[in-house]
Amino acid sequence: MSRVKRGTVKRRRHGKVLSQTKGHIGVRHLLYRRAKESLLHAMAYAYAHRRERKGDFRRLWILRIGAAARQRGLAYSSLMNGLKLANVALDRKVLADLAVRDPATFSQLVDMARKHLPA
Numbered sequence: 001m002s003r004v005k006r007g008t009v010k011r012r013r014h015g016k017v018l019s020q021t022k023g024h025i026g027v028r029h030l031l032y033r034r035a036k037e038s039l040l041h042a043m044a045y046a047y048a049h050r051r052e053r054k055g056d057f058r059r060l061w062i063l064r065i066g067a068a069a070r071q072r073g074l075a076y077s078s079l080m081n082g083l084k085l086a087n088v089a090l091d092r093k094v095l096a097d098l099a100v101r102d103p104a105t106f107s108q109l110v111d112m113a114r115k116h117l118p119a
C-alpha cells in the first residue's frame with residue numbers, strides 16, 4: 001500500500017484557521033496552535049454576544065426614546081402607555097429612529113400619547 005502524505009491537506013486546514021484569525025494580536029494570528037485557541041475563544045464570544053446584542057440595542061432604543069420624550073415634557077413610561085392607549089403599534093426601534101431622524105413626527109406622536117393619557 002502506498003504512503004499517504006498529508007502536506008497539502010494540513011497546510012490548507014492551517015491556512016483556513018490562520019486566515020480566520022487575521023486581525024488578532026501577536027502570535028495569535030501567526031502560529032497555528034495559538035491561532036486555533038484564539039479562534040475557539042473568538043467563536044464562543046461571538047456566539048454568546050449575538051444574543052446579548054439584542055438586549056444592548058433595546059436598552060439603547062429605550063434610552064433614546066426616553067431622552068427625546070423628556071425634552072417634550074413626558075416620561076418614557078407615560079409615552080409608551082399613551083401610545084398603547086392610542087393604539088399606535090410602533091416598536092422601540094422605529095420610535096428611536098423617529099426621535100433621532102424626524103423630531104417633528106416624534107413630537108406629533110408625543111402629543112397623541114399625551115392626549116390619550118388619563119387626566
